[in-house]
Amino acid sequence: MNTAGFLLTGILSVSVSAAVADGISLTLPHPPRDGDRVALEIRAGSIGHRFIQVSTESGELLGSISTFGVPAGKPGGTFLVPVPLDAVHGGRLDVRLTISGSDGERTPTAAEVTGIRLLMAGPPGRPDSKPGHE
Amino acid sequence: MSTNPAHLRRRGFLVTAATAAGVAALPTAPARAAAKYTRYDVTSAEGQQMLASYAKGVTRMLALPPGDPHNWFRNAFVHVLDCPHGNWWFYVWHRGFVGHFEQTVRVLSGDPNFAFPYWDWTKDPYVPEGMFKGVLTPKDAGFSPFTKDMDTFTKYIHDPMLTYWNTLNAEQRQQMSLRGYNSFDDVWASVNGGGSAEDAAFAPTSKARYLTAQNPKLSPAVAKDCAPSVIQDGLSVPDFYADDKLNSFNSIKTPSHVEQPDGTTWFSILEGLPHNNVHNYLGGVGSPNYVPPYGNMTNFLSPVDPIFFLHHANMDRLWDVWTKIQKAKGLPFGPGKDDEQAYMTEPFRFFVSTDGTYLTNAKAADYFSTDAFDYDYSPGSGSNLIPAAGALVAAVATKPPRLASASVAGNVASAIMPISSQSRLIAAITVPVPEMHSGGRSFDVLLNAPPGTTQANSTSPNFVARISFFGPAMHHMKMGEHATFIVPLSAALANLKGLTKTAADTKLTLTVLPASGKSKAPVLKEVSFKAT
Numbered sequence: 001m002n003t004a005g006f007l008l009t010g011i012l013s014v015s016v017s018a019a020v021a022d023g024i025s026l027t028l029p030h031p032p033r034d035g036d037r038v039a040l041e042i043r044a045g046s047i048g049h050r051f052i053q054v055s056t057e058s059g060e061l062l063g064s065i066s067t068f069g070v071p072a073g074k075p076g077g078t079f080l081v082p083v084p085l086d087a088v089h090g091g092r093l094d095v096r097l098t099i100s101g102s103d104g105e106r107t108p109t110a111a112e113v114t115g116i117r118l119l120m121a122g123p124p125g126r127p128d129s130k131p132g133h134e
Numbered sequence: 135m136s137t138n139p140a141h142l143r144r145r146g147f148l149v150t151a152a153t154a155a156g157v158a159a160l161p162t163a164p165a166r167a168a169a170k171y172t173r174y175d176v177t178s179a180e181g182q183q184m185l186a187s188y189a190k191g192v193t194r195m196l197a198l199p200p201g202d203p204h205n206w207f208r209n210a211f212v213h214v215l216d217c218p219h220g221n222w223w224f225y226v227w228h229r230g231f232v233g234h235f236e237q238t239v240r241v242l243s244g245d246p247n248f249a250f251p252y253w254d255w256t257k258d259p260y261v262p263e264g265m266f267k268g269v270l271t272p273k274d275a276g277f278s279p280f281t282k283d284m285d286t287f288t289k290y291i292h293d294p295m296l297t298y299w300n301t302l303n304a305e306q307r308q309q310m311s312l313r314g315y316n317s318f319d320d321v322w323a324s325v326n327g328g329g330s331a332e333d334a335a336f337a338p339t340s341k342a343r344y345l346t347a348q349n350p351k352l353s354p355a356v357a358k359d360c361a362p363s364v365i366q367d368g369l370s371v372p373d374f375y376a377d378d379k380l381n382s383f384n385s386i387k388t389p390s391h392v393e394q395p396d397g398t399t400w401f402s403i404l405e406g407l408p409h410n411n412v413h414n415y416l417g418g419v420g421s422p423n424y425v426p427p428y429g430n431m432t433n434f435l436s437p438v439d440p441i442f443f444l445h446h447a448n449m450d451r452l453w454d455v456w457t458k459i460q461k462a463k464g465l466p467f468g469p470g471k472d473d474e475q476a477y478m479t480e481p482f483r484f485f486v487s488t489d490g491t492y493l494t495n496a497k498a499a500d501y502f503s504t505d506a507f508d509y510d511y512s513p514g515s516g517s518n519l520i521p522a523a524g525a526l527v528a529a530v531a532t533k534p535p536r537l538a539s540a541s542v543a544g545n546v547a548s549a550i551m552p553i554s555s556q557s558r559l560i561a562a563i564t565v566p567v568p569e570m571h572s573g574g575r576s577f578d579v580l581l582n583a584p585p586g587t588t589q590a591n592s593t594s595p596n597f598v599a600r601i602s603f604f605g606p607a608m609h610h611m612k613m614g615e616h617a618t619f620i621v622p623l624s625a626a627l628a629n630l631k632g633l634t635k636t637a638a639d640t641k642l643t644l645t646v647l648p649a650s651g652k653s654k655a656p657v658l659k660e661v662s663f664k665a666t
Contacts, residue, residue: 029560037370039380039403049332049419049428051411053355063364064355066419067395068410069219069434071314071324072333075397077220079406080379082367102424114397121380124372124465 023057024095026118031091035123038083040095043115044076050101052108056087057094075114083118093118169510171249173447176262178512181251185264188248191239192269192440196276200294203486204238207280207291208298210437214324214335215310216484217434220395222375222384222469223480224405225453226498227391228446230485233507235443237488249509252447255412256365256515259357260350265441272342272430272439281339281438284326292322303494306483313392324434331427335435337417343429343439344418356415359407365516368404369456374469375477383456387473391480391498409449416441448514454504455516462521468502478502536637540644540661547644547661552637557665559623561644564660580645581626590647595629598644623663 032038040054042065051066063081070076087093097116099108174180195206202208218227232250240248253262269276280290299318302310315321327334345351352360368383376382385402395401401410416439417432418424430439437443460467469477478499485493500506540547553559563579578590579598590597627633633640642663648655 037367037380039367041379041400043397045397049414049432051355051414051420061355061358063359063407064411064420065406066410066414068413068432069217070395070399072327072330074394077395077397077399077401078379079401080403081407082364082403084363100420102426119380121378124370124381124463 024097024116026093026095026116028088028091028093028118028120032085032088032120033122036085036120037123038085038088038093038118038120040081040083040093041078041115041117041119042081042097042113043078045111045114046073047076047099047108047112048072048101050099050112052113053098053100054081055096055098057096060087062087062095078115080119169504169508171247171507171509172512173249173451173509174251174512175257175514176251176253176264176444177258178251180512182264184245184248184251185262185270187243187245188239188250188440188443189268189270190245191243191248193276194242195238196269196280200291201297203298203490203492204242207438208294209235209238209486210435211291211295212484212486213437214321214434215313215315216392216482218391218393220385220399220401220405221388221391221393222386222477223391223498224385225450226501227482229450229453229504229506230482230496230501232443232446232450233501233509234485234487234493236507236509238486241488250443250447252451252511252514253441253444254448254451254514255352255357255360255408255445256362259352259360261345261416261441262444263347263350265444266347266350270440272337273339275339277342278339281337281342283338284334284336287336288326295321305481306494309390309392309481309483312390313394334427335433337427337430337435337438341418341425341427341429343416343431343441344421344423345416349423352412352415353420355420356411359411362515364403364407365452366519368402368407369452369459369516369519371403371456372465374460374467375473383453387476391482404449404452409445412445451511451514452516454511455514455520458520462523536665538642538663538665540642540663542658542661544657545646545655547646547658548641549661549663550639550641551663551665553627553633553640553642553665554635554637555628555633556635557627557633557637559627559642559663559665561623562660562662562664563644563646563658565646565656565658578647580647581623582630582641582643583645587645588647596626598623598626 026040028038040062042052042054044052044065044067047067049066051064053064054062056062062083065076065079065081067076083093095116097108097113098105099112172180174184176182176185192206195204195209198205200208212231216227217231218224236248236250239250240246264270268274272281279286281287296318299321310316315324325335327336351357358364371381371383373381373383375384375387377387379400379402382402383404385405386398386400413431413436415421417429417436419428419432430436431442457467468474478497480498482496482498482501483494485496487493504510536551538549538551540549547563561579580587580590580594580596581598583594583596587596630640644661646656646658
């Protein structure tokens, strides 16, 4: 059993374009406890000088990602966006993604956001801050 | 390297200290005397004085010929050639870059106490007023003779940079090759964008910075990424480096610092969010006023904008805050024992010393501590997270999790393990990656469904979750043969009858069905349970 995998919690959505339009629902193995740290892991494809905004279903902005130093045409890499615990309801987080640039704002394509996961870890110093623990 | 005996002694100490830090992280490092220089909040009275000295230094450097290594733009080219982003040398390299440059400004400004002020964008999410005055903005007329347009810039600095390029030694050229610069033409193509204004690192004077004295604020979105909660999350990680991103202060470990970020890169919270977004917004990304091209701060020529150094002083300050938090908590603050050698010996071959000497053999270890340049920071955002001396952080004892591997038959997996009504249960389910055009990319997971169940109902008490593959299958991409999904079972567990408060052996059966009735059920590769 790959216990390290337990830190990588989250259920992937059906497809990027459909999921982004309808919102993405991600689930933790259990509701976060006091001190837990939760973050969205977002894999960006080639987005050039655009930026991706991540908001909850209720419209609260969680964060934005933009690339720096990435050669033109290359994928942007993977980013972490912290998630406040009060944005998680019953172990579930519903988010929406938009991408903006000089050509306006729209939902990202599957090539622009190639993956999204919800990560959780305990606070530093607590044993479950390490992989292998919920 | 410097031949200053005091400098060498200090450097010798640093290597030792860095080694100790790597091994450990020894939190018992001796207290150091107060630093000689202080980097102040730019909005403080001392910070404002530093800005005045900084402006003198910039003026002097703009006046130096482009063949001089201390010329303002030549310094920015050090960043073009050598800067690491999206890897674990990001902080330490920029500490060296800013530190050496700070020493040069100290000399050229005539202010023996000069140290870069920092821009605390968490507290002040707007460009400091002083950075719109004189040569502290790259839109100032003092820049126009050099950056009026691409032709002007090319005539000014292309040939001196080519001359410098031709002096690079074999080790430097090897690093340039790793970066994708196999010739000076490659370097210059990154400057002029190969004909694409959108991809050019160069920005003309009129477009050099997008925020103005009349509109100095970061956008709400960028300010959000600089907010106290984000800074706290970025500082609340236990490891200098960890493969699991959520625990790592630094971005991904790479073979060399000069590799440019791409799809394999992952960014730490602080580098990925406030660092990247402040850079980009100042250069016009997301700006309602954007009209091509982008400004300086969006790319590797970003040190052309004097605010670069205030921005990076703040990033460096946050590394210093994190280090102090770790020390106060008795936690490691350097790379682990297995990583120490690779991290500390990474060569930095492009820095320039105060006397104009090219430092072709510097190493990461030389810059691991702020002692390298004998400075400290006045308190800023995040400093409140440093525990008071003597405060202890208690570890919380937890019971070890119970694990069970399931026996698998087709799309059904079973295991027996101690479960109570209080248990939290999750499963790791490994399924084949669907082939292109196979149709079925979503599957429903049931817990203890009646034998023979062939169709899932999301309102059933046995229904756990739907797992799906993300995005369309791409024929040109290599996909793994199997993928593992982590699925929480606690909610479904609550519907199981017969569980008591005391853990007792319980049979768990997972059934995985296609979400679409037309697709085939997957043949499970592996299923395991974890209960706490």
